[in-house]
Amino acid sequence: MTTYKLNIFKVILPSVLLLGSCKKFLDVNKNINDPIAVPVAILLPDAEKNLANSLAIGGGLSQDLAVYTHQMSTREAPDQYGVTGGDFNVQNAWSTFYDGALVSLDEIIKAATPAGNFKYAGIAKILKAYGCSQFVDVFGDIPFTEANKFKDGVQFAKFDASKDIYPALIAMINEGLADISNKAVNPKVPKEDDVIYGGDTTKWKKAANTIKLKLYTQVRKVQNVQADVTALLATPANLINTTAESFLLPYGPQGATDDRNPGFGDYFATQRANHISPWFYGILKGYNPNIFTSIADPRVPYYFYNQMKATTATREGNQTEYRDGAFVSIYFGSVGPDRDRNQQGTISVMGMYPVGGRYDQGDGLNVNATSGTGAAPYRFITYADRLYLEAELINVGLAPGDAKTKLQAAIKESFRQVDYVITTYVKPSQTVPSLIGTGLDTAYTRKVLTTYDAASADKKLEIIMTEKWISSYGSAVDQYTDYRRTTYPVLFDPRNAAMAPGGFVQPPINGDPVNPNPPPQKAVPVKQSLAFPLSLPWSTSELEKNQAAPAQKNPQTYKVFWQQP
């Protein structure tokens, strides 16, 4: 028995111990599900998409800002100018940019530069500069020099002053331009993976220069930009110069993958949050007594889709607040009794041009996921935008030329842009007439220019900025910036006695043809308890986790550096 006992100790226990010391046995922790490095070509489309997502309606900055610029109205936080740092869209836009777009762009820059893939590095720098500029414009001070530096030991990125960031952005764009033009052989060059320009570096150069033109224009009141602007305008061909050169992110349809514009989400939302602002609608219809009065804008059926027919009766219990025939919406700042009624199936929604929804041919359908392709692009800067920038610069004497001619070209380009987006990207199954060539466009332009001719210099600027505002529908970030810089277009103010006498605003008297019986439509009480916000509050999620972050701002008083003191 003794022998066997010895065997046990000699054989079994050592064998177990041997097993235990075997390193291979424990070497099973390698992640075999995910790569530890990836080529830049698959980071680029992710970066471009995330940049657009962080700005677009439907989870990006434009979602709240389109209410602030009175193109949309809502029952949610942006109504009453009440967006807080805890707002979903603010937090989502912030994280989509910082944790999404910026990270991928930095990874591209980091990997592409030593590998000699300068075109990738250059594109990434231009995109990064553009993205950061948009966030500066909306938030003011933001993490910049220390952003995405965790691996360099920065857990808490400081917020750089907005006035310090702008020069760095110009420098970054110039670096990007230099990289793109670098004559060295690039082992890898972007092609279809660059979903914005398909790797066309000429277009990238034009976009980069136009971004610079826009940045200079935005700071014109706090900085002498004459020389910079003049230099850029000296070679117009180096700027975005045709419709097809517009700087935009194409979204796609719901196909093998879901590539739709996030703003199209309202078509299948279980609770539609986006109403069309009656202020915006009224200006387009020519209802506004102060601007474009009685000038009907032919873009209306491309811009909005009415789920009702003009003759459909409103359901009792679902009375509408604002109805103009088929058009149904609610007012900004409304405290009316019908504001919160369920209008899921009756409100007018964003149309084909902004989000790839449905063109309004008066069929009054309840929209759903199949009502459109959702393939409208998010427009960063269009050729039309460039023309409006020029018109503004001429108007304020920073550029030579005739502002009216520029405005005319800009309006024409705005119409062409609608046709271009629909035929090139949205590709609807509906038959959609083109705007250009119908005569409607020229008639409209003529009327607008007639009022322009009669206007004072300041009113002329208002007309330019209002046309730009109409043209850029769907991309609200620059609209918000333009309004804060120029105070145009004039926005709805519930406290303005002319716009809302006695705190009531009157929808079109006979706007509801069916109900109540007989008309008129009731006036709607409106209130505004907060002043117009001069910037958006920072994401609470960032502030709570970043010790280097400043205390939350008062958005009503906090200015971005380019706003006049």
Add this chain to the structure above:
Amino acid sequence: MFTLVCMLLLFCAMAFSQTRAITGTIRDAKGEPVPFATVKIKGGKSGVSADANGKFSINAKQGDVLVVSATDITQKEITVGSGNTVEVEVIRSQASLSEVVVTASGIRRTDKALGYAISKVDPDALLQKSEPDMLKGLQGKVAGVDIRSSQGTPGAATRIQIRGNASFQSTQPLIVVDGVPYSNTQLTTSSQTSGGTAYGSGIANLDPNDIATMNVLKGVAASSLYGSRAAAGVILITTKSGSASRNKKGIGVNVRSSVSWETVANLPQYQNDYGTGANFGYSNSNGSWGPSFASLDSIPAWPDYKAAYPDLFPSANIKYRAYPNNVKDLFKTGMLYENSVGITGGDDKSSVALTLSNLTQSGYIQNSDYGRNNVGIGAQTKLKDWITVGGNFSYVRSKQKGGYFGENQVDGASSLFARTLFLGRNWDLNLPYQDRNGVPLTPNGGGQFDNPRWAALNNVATTFEERTIAGARTEIRVNNWIRINYNFGANTSAINRREITEINSRAAEGLGRLVVDNFRQQELESVLLLTLNPKLNDDFDLRVIFGNEINQRTTTRQYATGSQFIVPGLYTLDNTKQQTFNPSGDTYSRRRLLGYYTDITLGYKNYAFLNVSGRVDKSSTLPVKNNTYFYPQASLSLVFTDALNIKTNWLDYGKVRASWARVGNDANPNSIEDVFNVGTNFLGQATASRSGTTFDPNLTPEFTNEIEVGTNLSFWKKRINLDLSVYRKISTDLIAPVSLPESAGYTQLYTNFGEISNKGIEIDLTVRPIQTKSFNWDIHGAFTKNKNIVVKLKDGIERFATGGVLTSISPYFEAGLPYGYLRGTVSVRDANGNLLINPATGGMIVSDDQAMIGDPNPDYKLGITNSFSYKGFFLSALFDMTKGGDMYSVTVSSELGRGVTKDTRDRETSWVIPGVYGDPSTKQPILLGGKTVPNQTRITTNDLYFTSSATFATFAINTATEWNVYDATVYRLREVTLGYEIPKSLFGKLPINGATISLSGRNLWFIAPNFPKYSNFDPEVNSFGATNIQGIELSAAPTTRRYGVNLNVTF
């Protein structure tokens, strides 16, 4: 693996010499072995001790009288006959205090020697109580254990927690079945905030009928030998098939059969005076704030119904009337059938056990059901006197089916309970639930919610789970003081889940969706024990154990979504237009752990015991430099009544114990290197992004330290038994993801940080006021109090959410605050605590900042079981209560906000919210002459509970979440059983050994006094199942009440 097989072969190949002796087994009347009894030859001096399985071996000759004695049995004498083996049946004295308890790694110890608390659960207490879930059956019965159910639908998860949460991640105890860890994972496929179903947890697959013993190791000292996963306690189960202990008769057959009826436990009491609308005006809306039924005769016919079925609505109007039973009519009576057959047999060398069972349950909601079939078989045989081998195998297949829950307000959600408990009082849900094209219809239309009848039939998740357990074990007795045990087992579970959202649902864009989740988890466990029990002298008793554990866990998962059904009615990924893999949709991970341990017990005169143990783990999941870690345990037990020779009338037995232990825990697999994630294509281009998680390259194990003291006392001839424990458990260097600011470029850093403390007291008290021959009355009380505080986090991390629920409320961790406290939106108050009131509206002002609004951890729990028996009759009733703990309830806020319960019936009045006027933009009080101004603005009852926006916040809907958090104290009559044991004589010559018939009732009565009176709300629901997110209810399915009839026959 190869090495393991070799080891097994080695064991088998070895041979030992035999000893000539009388061997025997000591069993009690139930056939259970009686361990560690002393066996002496009458008149002789020396004796032997039986082992943990009641087996002994003694040199004796024919005619000798063996005296068998132990503290908890009546002394028994038996004369040695001609055979070499004897079977000794002894009678256990009542309330034995020196029972044997199975402790960590299956090591058996006498209760006396335990320096820590272990609760032994009688498996019979879980059976035939109209409760198929073993864990739910434990509720209120064990001190120190907090068990919470989730949804009232069949198969929903149960959360169990022992002595609080000791980690920021999983805090579920380790469940060990037949020596192999049993994964109790809740596989969450879709977010339970916005539409996941009532996911089950793994342990529901265990057949309670097959449980032979069950012990709850509560403290770290008790469980530390289990290593890494033991910080949260251990539930140790041996199954009948796994232990295969022999029935004393040789063959035993047991048949159990039960049928139960289940209904919704309680519905709110609804008002039936007002229909839908606002401020007494009619509208076709959700809230029942419209005109009284007396004041309005008719309303326009439901537009969608009228359009779909014009013939049903010949007139433009329909009668405006209440449908008092419209909620009740949505539910049916569910059924629960449980049948099982258990067979045991064998001879004195071999035994075999077989358990077969079937469970079929249909819930009170249409199309929600659960079914389970179990087969378990096990056998063991004594090959030679010195070697015993055994093996077991069990297979279970379960199926769970049910609808989706969650917050219907989240975009894209379709909750089965979106409106179910707060239907407009004038809604008739007995109208057709869909139009002729299958589009769901609701009275108010607009796709605000899917008709619940339609949703129950069409939006259904089905989960199949198959689990296989296979085990082999051997015991070798080298000599009478050296023993080797080896146990190898595999526990494999495969889950196949399909979540269908039908075309025309408001979810999935109305186009239909199928989510397929295939998940497989396998756990292999090898345990080798060497036990040395050398004879020292009469006073000292020494036992030394060396152990080795090898564990491997492998997980694979494929998880994909198909969108837009092509051909209606066909639910396959092939039949969808678009297929995407969910994030981490195709993954594999493996982890391994090696543990070496020793456990030394030194007993002195059978009244003082010192136990020390230590374990070294090597884990594959930690960086190599930190992957080896050691943790010790020491405990002391002193039976002071024996030591001091106390023999009084009132004190029979007294033991004090103390322990200190530490246990280490490793990380999740694949937590070492940063990666990129390949995403779905965009515009045909492949995409990837950097993963948001970065890993700390210097990860170290997390540790939990616990000090526990306790006592076991027995008074007045065991009429009163007390088991009391007090503990303090500190967990440090916890491994968890720390949230990073977005500007850091990563969302989280997986690292060590923080400290969590648990302090608590547990009391088990048994009182037997009446003990006569024919009538007995027992009272058992279990009291649990645990305080669970997050002591500290990391510098720079003020707090982080356990899992985002909603932006307006989530559970958080924060230093100095209770674990997982609820943080959400609050109303603004002035410096004196007065609510600020918006003068324009008379409503409150919601703060921009969030604050703590609740603590989901209960103050204490108490369960009291009263058992009576009179001749063959028995009656037992379990009353339990949970004091404190907060719950955020969407159901209650909706019932109030929609004005449907009697709580809001008396509404023809107006209200002033107590507070002072404030400025909604500055959030400061408005001062007049330097003084605050008391609110005088009156608001309607409607506005008091429902306002359209947060700018006019009041108390139920559209307000700060703080107002929808309630104290979840609840008192409950949980379980009542009335039965009769039919005397054997009645069966005459039938081969029936015994039969019991009983009636059972579950959840017969409850009251949660701090919820609105007429909501009748049962806070024993939770939307997040067995996860860390507690205290949040998002339109969950209410609890059930069951009545059952049970029959138990043994042959």
